[in-house]
Amino acid sequence: MPEGPEIWRAADNISKTIANKEITEIYFAFDELKVFEDQLVGQKVTSVTPRGKAIITEFDNGLNLYSHNQLYGKWMMSDNGEEPNTNRSLRAAIKTKGGAAYLFSASEIEMLKNDEIESHSYIKKLGPDVVHPDTTYEEVLSRYRDDNFKNRKLATLLLDQGFLSGVGNYLRSEILFCAKIDPDFRPKDCTPEQIKDLAHYSIELSRRSYITGGITTEPELVEALKREGASRKEYRHYAYNRTGNPCYKCGRKIAEMKTGGRKIYYCEHRQKSEE
Numbered sequence: 001m002p003e004g005p006e007i008w009r010a011a012d013n014i015s016k017t018i019a020n021k022e023i024t025e026i027y028f029a030f031d032e033l034k035v036f037e038d039q040l041v042g043q044k045v046t047s048v049t050p051r052g053k054a055i056i057t058e059f060d061n062g063l064n065l066y067s068h069n070q071l072y073g074k075w076m077m078s079d080n081g082e083e084p085n086t087n088r089s090l091r092a093a094i095k096t097k098g099g100a101a102y103l104f105s106a107s108e109i110e111m112l113k114n115d116e117i118e119s120h121s122y123i124k125k126l127g128p129d130v131v132h133p134d135t136t137y138e139e140v141l142s143r144y145r146d147d148n149f150k151n152r153k154l155a156t157l158l159l160d161q162g163f164l165s166g167v168g169n170y171l172r173s174e175i176l177f178c179a180k181i182d183p184d185f186r187p188k189d190c191t192p193e194q195i196k197d198l199a200h201y202s203i204e205l206s207r208r209s210y211i212t213g214g215i216t217t218e219p220e221l222v223e224a225l226k227r228e229g230a231s232r233k234e235y236r237h238y239a240y241n242r243t244g245n246p247c248y249k250c251g252r253k254i255a256e257m258k259t260g261g262r263k264i265y266y267c268e269h270r271q272k273s274e275e
């Protein structure tokens with residue numbers, strides 16, 4: 001499933017393609033949304049905003065398309081008026097003279113009025129979005145210090161969108177790696193310095209990944225590895241999906257374990273305390 005950085009890039013892409021252009025045609029596959037088709041022709045998309053793993057596409061008549069892609073949904077763009085060639089089933093299409101946005105295979109699509117967004121069952125539970133430019137370090141830090149979260153294992157807490165939204169499976173491994181934290185730790189097991197590092201890297205790695213298109217390693221390391229002929233899979237992350245490969249910080253092997261049904265990757269030397 002895409003994580004915050006990927007959702008933000010998808011929203012940017014939709015915005016670039018259709019925002020502030022008059023809508024010439026709009027299509028919804030679901031019967032309950034058909035009623036909105038006529039209402040939206042002639043309107044414009046005014047903003048496209050990620051909310052956790054959902055996207056809110058705002059129209060200038062006070063309506064907002066809520067879409068959550070779950071595992072299989074995908075937004076695809078077209079600049080030339082031709083529908084993307086795919087076997088996926090079309091759920092929604094927003095066409096303008098300057099380009100069109102198509103939503104395929106998504107399972108959750110709803111139309112919300114402006115005042116219904118914040119009370120939406122998914123949106124109201126979201127924690128601060130780590131990619132959002134308005135989310136501050138202090139805000140993220142206060143989540144890690146919050147009594148409601150401090151007894152939960154970080155490996156599972158970091159996947160909870162109600163804790164911090166936008167963090168998913170790869171960011172979880174990368175944040176814990178950079179902060180040098182044992183994935184089995186709870187916030188209450190961490191030193192105050194470690195908590196600060198967690199807050200710092202939660203923001204830093206998420207925003208870096210948004211800017212770089214999914215790369216969490218620092219630019220200097222990426223450049224050095226590229227010069228050695230490393231593939232994207234090799235230089236993209238510090239720990240995620242690198243089991244058995246040497247750690248870029250200490251040279252020992254990256255390990256993996258399963259937690260919450262999903263693999264987490266870590267450096268035993270950096271992150272596990274010596275017994």
Ligand SMILES: [Zn+2]
Binds near residue numbers: 249268
């Ligand atoms: Zn290491």
